Ligand SMILES: Nc1nc2c(ncn2[C@@H]2O[C@H](COP(=O)(O)OP(=O)(O)OP(=O)(O)O)[C@@H](O)[C@H]2O)c(=O)[nH]1
């Protein structure tokens with residue numbers, strides 16, 4: 399399985415990738431371009447494309463997403479003022495018709511910080527009800543603490559079984 403991880407800079411994509419692969423958040427610095435990692439979960443081997451979120455890298459997201467089985471979109475749920483920027487980037491990426499049908503998992507990260515957006519607020523803030531060409535789900539996580547990372551793994555394992 400191949401998956402791409404996108405979202406604004408500082409949302410926690412690399413920290414999530416580290417937690418998924420090593421079981422700890424590790425050290426993260428802003429990603430220059432991209433990182434590629436191979437993660438083993440049970441019988442599942444996942445090639446992870448952890449892309450940079452800074453503005454100069456965002457136009458590349460779609461090009462990588464097109465080649466993958468899963469799109470993970472990470473949002474900093476504690477950065478309440480930034481949700482409209484996330485919405486804009488998500489929808490401009492999904493305008494690409496080649497991405498239709500690829501399952502979308504939205505991770506509402508940094509729920510260890512308060513206040514943070516709840517799952518219904520994320521759905522509204524990202525206008526997910528307008529995303530009809532991709533099946534989507536929101537999971538609230540903390541990549542720093544490891545909260546709900548197992549739920550993400552279960553979702554990925556179920557996807558592989560279908
Ligand atoms: N409190 C808290 N901080 C987090 C969490 N996840 C990531 N961070 C912090 O957020 C900062 C950015 O994390 P990164 O994983 O580098 O963010 P990124 O999305 O990969 O950023 P770019 O590579 O620039 O796109 C780091 O200081 C992390 O320690 C979380 O769940 N909770």
Ligand SMILES: [Mg+2]
Nearest residue numbers: 411412428429
């Ligand atoms: Mg990064």
